[in-house]
Amino acid sequence: MAAAAAYPSAVHTPALIGLKATVADSFALVMEARTGVPAKTAFDVATLLQLSADELANLLHTTTKTLRAYREGKKRLGPAASEQVLKLLALSSQGAEVFGTISAFRRWLDKPAYGLDNQRPLALLETSGGIDLVADEVNRIAYGDFA
Numbered sequence: 001m002a003a004a005a006a007y008p009s010a011v012h013t014p015a016l017i018g019l020k021a022t023v024a025d026s027f028a029l030v031m032e033a034r035t036g037v038p039a040k041t042a043f044d045v046a047t048l049l050q051l052s053a054d055e056l057a058n059l060l061h062t063t064t065k066t067l068r069a070y071r072e073g074k075k076r077l078g079p080a081a082s083e084q085v086l087k088l089l090a091l092s093s094q095g096a097e098v099f100g101t102i103s104a105f106r107r108w109l110d111k112p113a114y115g116l117d118n119q120r121p122l123a124l125l126e127t128s129g130g131i132d133l134v135a136d137e138v139n140r141i142a143y144g145d146f147a
Contacts, residue, residue: 016041019089023086033083033086036079038077039070039073039074042085049088060081061126084126087135091131095108109122115137116133116134
């Protein structure tokens with residue numbers, strides 16, 4: 001797949017490689033979220049999606065300081081934040097496939113999207129349901145359904 005070559009080096013970390021199959025299966029994703037993902041994984045996903053630490057913290061409804069403390073303490077995130085991180089990982093894969101590169105997908109996330117009531121997709125990623133809406137929109141784009 002050409003999109004795999006378009007991933008930044010963060011996607012090649014063992015943690016993200018190991019989660020690839022997990023995020024492809026909704027049940028496995030929920031089970032993994034229940035155990036919590038390491039905070040480092042959240043930072044790896046942020047790097048993949050070209051998000052700053054502040055953007056990541058805002059999406060996860062916490063502070064950058066708290067996330068860094070979790071990472072340094074090798075702690076796991078709670079189930080809700082873990083689910084968001086895992087869904088963001090799945091969305092990044094879908095976005096890279098549809099848009100060709102993570103960079104192109106990231107640019108799309110910053111622009112108002114017609115199918116999302118002219119909301120910036122990035123702003124919707126702060127909830128699990130919002131991630132689902134963005135994933136649905138990316139799917140519509142993949143199949144040429146812009147209406």
